[in-house]
Amino acid sequence: MELLRRLLKVQAALWLVWSIATGLFPRWVMEDLLGQPVLADYVWVRAAAVMGAVLALLMVLVAQKIDELWWWSWAFALLEVGTATAFAINAMFGVPEGADAWPFWVLAAVNGAFGAGLLVGMGIGGQEKPFV
Numbered sequence: 676m677e678l679l680r681r682l683l684k685v686q687a688a689l690w691l692v693w694s695i696a697t698g699l700f701p702r703w704v705m706e707d708l709l710g711q712p713v714l715a716d717y718v719w720v721r722a723a724a725v726m727g728a729v730l731a732l733l734m735v736l737v738a739q740k741i742d743e744l745w746w747w748s749w750a751f752a753l754l755e756v757g758t759a760t761a762f763a764i765n766a767m768f769g770v771p772e773g774a775d776a777w778p779f780w781v782l783a784a785v786n787g788a789f790g791a792g793l794l795v796g797m798g799i800g801g802q803e804k805p806f807v
Contacts, residue, residue: 676741676803679748679796683738686751686789690731698724710775730754745800748793755790759783 697704701720705711714720737747759782766779 676745676796676800679745679793679800680738680741682789682792682796683734683741683748683751686755687731687734687738689785690727690734694724694727694731696724697721698728709778711778712771712774741800742804745797745804748797748800752790752793752797755786755793759785759787759790762786 698721701717701724702713705717705720706713734751737744737751741748762779762783766776766783770776770779
């Protein structure tokens, strides 16, 4: 269970930092840091930042009760594998002309690594506390 607890807390910290940065400075993060084209409106970036902060809170909640709720980590594993897939597909086929592709590859790799780590952690957790 310790692997799941640690992964969830690290993920929560990363999601929170990302959410604060994109919520407060969406134009700087998207355009200057990540090399993406100018958006007409940044409300969607800010809304995603709020969702990311709430997600971080839920990750901490599950991490605190991991001995009883380890199987809730499936939701976070699905999130990480799904976003890794979306970012990789976007990096291959959807990057606008003039935009950098590297942020999508980095996000795909980081999310994929967390997804894989959660799956390993749940495998270990399932052996420690099987459904019976």
